[in-house]
Amino acid sequence: MLPNSIQKLIDQFNKLPGIGPKTAERLAFWLLKNPQSELEEFADSIAQAKKDLVICSVCQNISYHDPCDICHDSARDKKTICVVAETHDLQAIERTGEFQGTYHILGGVLNPLEGATPDKLNIDSLINRIRNNGIKEVILGLNPDMEGESTALYLLKLLKPLTVKVTKLARGLPTGSDIEYADEVTLGSALNNRREL
Amino acid sequence: MLPNSIQKLIDQFNKLPGIGPKTAERLAFWLLKNPQSELEEFADSIAQAKKDLVICSVCQNISYHDPCDICHDSARDKKTICVVAETHDLQAIERTGEFQGTYHILGGVLNPLEGATPDKLNIDSLINRIRNNGIKEVILGLNPDMEGESTALYLLKLLKPLTVKVTKLARGLPTGSDIEYADEVTLGSALNNRREL
Numbered sequence: 296m297l298p299n300s301i302q303k304l305i306d307q308f309n310k311l312p313g314i315g316p317k318t319a320e321r322l323a324f325w326l327l328k329n330p331q332s333e334l335e336e337f338a339d340s341i342a343q344a345k346k347d348l349v350i351c352s353v354c355q356n357i358s359y360h361d362p363c364d365i366c367h368d369s370a371r372d373k374k375t376i377c378v379v380a381e382t383h384d385l386q387a388i389e390r391t392g393e394f395q396g397t398y399h400i401l402g403g404v405l406n407p408l409e410g411a412t413p414d415k416l417n418i419d420s421l422i423n424r425i426r427n428n429g430i431k432e433v434i435l436g437l438n439p440d441m442e443g444e445s446t447a448l449y450l451l452k453l454l455k456p457l458t459v460k461v462t463k464l465a466r467g468l469p470t471g472s473d474i475e476y477a478d479e480v481t482l483g484s485a486l487n488n489r490r491e492l
Numbered sequence: 493m494l495p496n497s498i499q500k501l502i503d504q505f506n507k508l509p510g511i512g513p514k515t516a517e518r519l520a521f522w523l524l525k526n527p528q529s530e531l532e533e534f535a536d537s538i539a540q541a542k543k544d545l546v547i548c549s550v551c552q553n554i555s556y557h558d559p560c561d562i563c564h565d566s567a568r569d570k571k572t573i574c575v576v577a578e579t580h581d582l583q584a585i586e587r588t589g590e591f592q593g594t595y596h597i598l599g600g601v602l603n604p605l606e607g608a609t610p611d612k613l614n615i616d617s618l619i620n621r622i623r624n625n626g627i628k629e630v631i632l633g634l635n636p637d638m639e640g641e642s643t644a645l646y647l648l649k650l651l652k653p654l655t656v657k658v659t660k661l662a663r664g665l666p667t668g669s670d671i672e673y674a675d676e677v678t679l680g681s682a683l684n685n686r687r688e689l
Binding site: 297300303304310313314336338339341346347348358359386389 | 522532
């Protein structure tokens with residue numbers, strides 16, 4: 296019933312993570328209301344997104360250069376590595392402006408049931424980096440969930456023999472939150488990790 | 493910090509309705525993991541979506557032909573018009589398979605505060621259609637919300653002098669719902685519109 300070209304567009308949106316058939320339809324019809332020039336701008340941004348991009352051979356970040364801007368920046372502390380699952384985690388940490396070290400992108404977290412085994416992650420390159428560059432501290436910047444925790448434990452076991460300091464991001468109450476509504480685990484962590492003022 | 497081409501892609505996703513900056517970032521990074529051929533397929537579907545499409549001069553539906561497939565179909569009842577706000581409402585009604593008449597796409601609903609005044613909607617063409625084609629029934633298939641209701645009232649006032657039967661979609665409990673959790677207005681409608689068995 297729907298014209299082919301619209302159905303195709305809906306199908307494409309439907310492939311995106313978290314976009315169901317109804318949302319896909321809504322987005323497609325919204326796009327149709329835009330002038331052709333804007334559709335072409337959008338299309339272009341998708342087709343061009345990956346062009347000229349390379350993976351940094353040091354930290355596996357996406358960049359125009361190899362090494363990437365962060366690994367190339369002489370002001371960054373090359374002896375401290377923050378290990379994150381994905382590039383967008385790096386972006387989130389960069390936005391805080393609190394970290395002056397470098398990163399290592401794992402490319403995911405361990406999830407053996409979904410085929411994400413250790414050999415699928417950039418772990419070997421992390422070990423080599425630590426071995427060959429006198430790294431002082433590895434910060435495990437993984438999500439505080441099941442997969443993130445088990446990946447952190449797995450990495451900790453591998454990193455122990457390398458005599459490098461391994462830390463992880465602090466747990467506690469998120470800023471702006473309400474003690475009354477905090478879950479027990481978070482509130483427990485906040486209590487155990489309390490700081491003297 | 494983010495490569496330009498990725499930022500551009502995120503900005504484009506962010507323009508879509510209901511897609512905030514975080515979701516836009518997630519979608520963009522997800523796309524980057526796909527092979528270039530799939531990105532180009534997606535880009536193509538956006539750039540081509542509107543190509544060869546025309547607006548049906550009878551019902552204002554989007555189609556490859558004018559009149560559209562529905563208005564052209566001799567099996568459809570041309571004397572019954574279901575008035576809907578947008579094409580996706582037409583699609584929703586078509587999916588039920590319960591309607592054999594034709595449609596009229598208003599192109600929105602009245603919302604004077606946001607500039608959607610009556611002259612912005614396809615109301616004149618609706619009046620002309622009713623006047624010149626001996627239309628028997630106009631079904632107002634507008635959303636059961638503030639804007640939909642006031643648009644329906646506005647249309648009713650215009651259609652009254654045309655001596656055409658005007659109906660609207662029934663209100664009541666949605667199938668599969670729970671009386672316990674139904675809101676008062678819905679439950680009230682269901683009670684007032686009760687049917688003898």
